[in-house]
Each structure stands twice: as structure tokens, then as C-alpha cells.
Amino acid sequence: MNTQTWSKLMEKMIQFLFILFAVLVLSSCTIFDKMQANYWEERNRILQSHLPEGMSFEDIPLSTVLEEISNASGLDIKPWESEGDRKVTVDVSGMTVNEALKAVVLYVDGEGAVLIKMGGFNTSYGQHWLWGYPPP
Numbered sequence: 001m002n003t004q005t006w007s008k009l010m011e012k013m014i015q016f017l018f019i020l021f022a023v024l025v026l027s028s029c030t031i032f033d034k035m036q037a038n039y040w041e042e043r044n045r046i047l048q049s050h051l052p053e054g055m056s057f058e059d060i061p062l063s064t065v066l067e068e069i070s071n072a073s074g075l076d077i078k079p080w081e082s083e084g085d086r087k088v089t090v091d092v093s094g095m096t097v098n099e100a101l102k103a104v105v106l107y108v109d110g111e112g113a114v115l116i117k118m119g120g121f122n123t124s125y126g127q128h129w130l131w132g133y134p135p136p
Contacts, residue, residue, distance in 0.1 A: 039119035046073050047098040055100070056091040062108050065090075069104075073097045076117035078125060083110045102130045 051072050057065050063084035070077045075097065078084075086108035092100035101114055115125040127133075 046075055048096050049073065051092055051095055051097060051100055053093045055093045058089045059087050062086045062088050062104060065104050066114065069097060069100055078115040080111050080113045080115060083108055105130055
């Protein structure tokens with residue numbers, strides 16, 4: 001095998017390895033991105049789903065109300081910072097999850113956010129600003 005043939009063979013081998021590396025890196029990012037997109041899509045669908053009838057609360061701590069909304073919706077929702085002990089009297093029956101969260105946070109004159117456990121690879125809690133971010 002002469003040097004010119006050897007050089008072309010090495011060049012083709014390097015191109016192949018570069019393409020293989022690029023495919024592996026890009027496909028793993030795509031899988032992660034797809035998982036994150038699926039999580040956000042499901043979370044938004046749940047936030048727009050309706051709560052069952054009978055979800056009425058009278059003089060109940062916000063943390064307990066959010067726990068009940070969590071149980072009904074399947075989301076893991078916690079109060080913002082030190083708002084959990086504030087008492088809530090509200091009927092959220094039939095409201096969407098997002099409407100109910102707004103109602104209870106408005107009732108306690110909260111900061112405008114709750115914490116929702118993230119899905120996918122990220123299992124920490126993320127801020128969910130009910131009226132957009134930054135807060136008005």
C-alpha cells in the first residue's frame with residue numbers, strides 16, 4: 001500500500017469517526033430534550049385539567065390545601081417560602097389546577113408563586129409563577 005492510498009484511508013477513517021461522534025452526541029441531547037419537552041407538555045396539561053367537586057376548604061393551612069391539590073392533580077406542589085401556615089378559605093371545586101393555585105395564593109396574599117417538583121432528570125422543586133415572571 002503506497003503512502004497516498006494510506007493517507008486517503010486515514011482521512012476517510014477520521015471523517016467516519018467524526019460523524020460517529022457527532023451522531024452519538026447529538027442523539028443523546030435529542031433524547032434528553034425530548035424527555036424535558038414531554039415533561040413540560042404533561043405538566044401544562046395537568047395545570048389545565050379540572051379538579052374534582054368537593055374541593056372546598058375552610059380555615060385550612062395553605063400547605064394542607066396544596067397537598068390536597070397535589071393529590072388530586074398528581075403534581076407535587078409546595079407553598080412558597082414561609083406561606084404554608086397561612087389559612088385558606090376557598091372553594092376550588094371544578095377549577096383548573098392553575099386557577100385553583102391562583103385562587104389560594106391570592107387568598108393568602110402570597111408572593112405569586114408555588115413550588116412544583118420537576119420531572120425527568122431534574123427532581124428538585126422549581127418556581128411556578130402564577131401570573132408570569134417577573135412578578136408584577
